[in-house]
Amino acid sequence: MSVDLVGRRLFASPQAAKAEAVISLEDFHVIKMLPVGNPHGSYFSPTLNRLFVVDGAGGEVKVFDGTTFAPIGKITLTAGADGLAYNPSTNLIYVSNGGEGSGMEHAVLSVIDPVKMEKATDIEIATSGIEGVAINIDRNVAYVNLDEDDRAVALVDLGRHQVVAKWELPGRHRAKGIAFDKIRNRLYVACRDTKMHGSVVVLDATSGRAIKTLPIRAWADGIYVDQKRGRIYVSSGLGYLESFAIGPKDTYRPLPAVETAMLAKTMFFSPDLDRVFVDVPHVGEGTEDGASIMIFKPVP
Template identity: 30%
Template sequence: MNTRFLTLCACAATLTSFVSSPAHAQKPFHITDRWVVGGEGGWDYLTADPASHRLYITHTNRVEVLDTTTGKSIGAVTGLTRTHGVVIMPDGKTGFVSDGGANQVVAFDTKTFAAITKIPAGTNPDGIAYEPTTNTIWAFNGRSKDATVIDVAQKKSIATIPLPGKPEFPQADGKGTVFVNIEDKNSIVRLDAKSMKATATWPLTGCDSPSGMAIDASGSRLFSVCDGNKMAVTDATTGKSLATPKIGADPDAAGYDPKSKLAFSSNGEGSLTIVDASKPGYPVLQTLTTEKGARTMSFDSGNGKVYLVTSKFAPADPANPKARPAPLSGTFTVLVVGR
């Protein structure tokens, strides 16, 4: 956090490219800090909660909770099996985590980090979102290819909605609509929260295996990150494709900053792509070198920072070179990106 902004020359020396524009005549993004969390195993999504200055990170069978002002651990939600996504309620008192290994969603107290209740879901709940107009949690089940809708007040499932394929990351627009990427069909499904029904399926032209998704709620745009080095930008009202800017390889998460109109893609190759969503054609503003494996991220709207996670890895297995290498114990780390 105490590192000064890098100059353009320093950025070039560290393999960070930056394209300036009048709309973003600011210094480039760079890694400002590294917080070593440690522990064992892999990870999935992370969620920044600006109101409480906390970062929630799903980490194998637990959720790590860090103070974003210091980078220090303030606790963990434990007793889980294989965690994927976290949602924190607007009042900040309760969180929900999808536990894919146990086919359930777990509600927890954000003060004590103790589990409040465990809610059965479909098979392997993964991405998760909060829909405020109906006060519901939406858990998207990768293996059973459906969505579990949970009433927050009752903390119980009230519906199961079938989907046309394997769902990945969802987003809610805050006005009664939920969107989710369908990974194996290269599409987006739009769902009505009140009727709890799918209302449209939109093909993602030029997008293969969409995973992470960000939303510009006020501008009605969706940003899906795809294999093949593409970000698919979609009109959230009509489903029309708006652009497919080039991003890094092996992405898994996306973010959007409504203040600066920037879209982010975290890429497992070891890069963060920053797209200028204020301009026609959606040009890439910057490609920041991060670290290999840093393929999930969360944007913090409170401080404008991006958080990514990765670790050191064991050598690849020559007998199975396509297998993801195992994370090395004690090396799990948060990368903090700012400018």
Template identity: 25%
Template sequence: MKKIFSIILVGFCFTNCISQNYKVSKKINVAGDEGWDYLAVDEVNHHLFVSHGNVVNVIDLKSDKTIATIPDTKGVHGIAIANDLNKAFITDGKDNAVTIINLKTFEFIDKVTIEGQKPDAVLYDPFSKKVFTYNAKSNDATVLDAITNKVVKTIPLGGKPEFSVTNTNGLIYVNIEDKNEIKTIDATKLEVVATWSIAPGNEPSGLAIDLETNRLFSVCGNNLMVIVDATNGKIIKTLPIGDGCDGVAFDAKKKLIFSSNGEGTITVVKEENANTFSVFETVKTQKGARTIALNKTTNQLYLSTAEFGEKPEPTTENPKPRASLIPNSFVVLVVENNSK
């Protein structure tokens, strides 16, 4: 009986202790009252790029100050960092274009119009030196040569693409939200070479990858994380996550996966090995913090959100109204390990 009691006590202590590991350590105030989507970390220059309405705010991560605002990025969604080329590629969803800027000076380099409609997520693949924009309205991916800034191809995807990752060795993976699939793109041939169902996952959005174990982590709108073998599409595990997820990040050092949930939580999943995964803890953040970026140098996590007013009643013209944003409440949350 004593041994059983000790095991129960240790399990109870472990469960309660790990719940204190991660927390919001600070909030960085950012001017502006418009909506937001993805964030991206430039670890070389210690900057954070934050999509924000029709601009991109650049935050110096040493001082937590906004040091630049990149204008004319109407309906901005994603930012891809290419340190080897000293460029950032920004999707302008309302202009059907990609804005390209200098990473160090933030000077404008080019604005490239694409045939795809409503570019959303964007990926820079260092293997092929290509940029992939994922176009929500036209159900395809536009490919740019990252060196010349020229459009080289449009790849049909047969569904609405969401976030994407690269295996850095010639293959690109992208969630297809309305088909509950992951598609694999050959970065050299620039064509789809595999399509995998991730059912029971529904409406996949965020995607991350463990390059060591070849595992994909897809977070879905029905409160599931689906873990997939990136070599053959086999589903390894499904785990519960919070509501309203739109992003996921993987910490390769700690073997932790972070699902950012718009309800105001992060679900943290631990990878013990290639086939063993479990929910590690749930971290309280703030309502609306649904996208996430990891600083691989400091292991800090960044999420953007704001405070909300009352939600209007549904009408025939607007059956799904959104709550208004409270002015001057936009922030970037910094989440880090409290026990380090």
């Protein structure tokens, strides 16, 4: 998910609908459904007034006008295009693609120029897939979760366009989501361990040293840092939004979990709106089980 703060709109990716949903943040109705074969990551550029949506089916990034939502371009990548990360210091977009899903021996982090609406270059990464990307704008590096079977995080120099380090995770943690804590220089890696249990592995963002492992429920995906409150938010597919209070000297206190819904593992936290959005997929039949987005206000 992503937001347009000025236009008060939320963009979400209901995959089963094969569309990108444009939702009003004023009255929460669906403004428009944009045709996208297999929508994944998205980013709205307020300066360009353009919406960029990764289409895994077409192996491309679709670009829509932010006012009319008419398609205005597409950037061709490879099959299985998935996650998206935006670097505000360089105004570049990074999209994960390639790997096993496209019949390639390596994955690719493609660098997208949103002004020209074209691919600038590819960064090759030795893994069968990329699970998550977080960017450190001060060092101009990206932290990339490799395929979950690799159980590792790669450090990518975005200036040199190459991997400069690979940090293996302890135990049998399979990396999925990742968040960078600029204030504390920490990485929080959401991992899937078993069918019922998962972990948040805390790493030093400079050395990759494993500092602590925090138990969570299974099928984690999204993870974010709330700098205002000093908290970690992570969503699990077992139906809970979990959080930890970050204390001094790498201490982490679990807070009461909040119920969401089964398979609601995709989430988005907007510090500007001070809201957590949890994507609930369609399960079963009937309106009560239809796809929806749950919205939470952190307290206090």
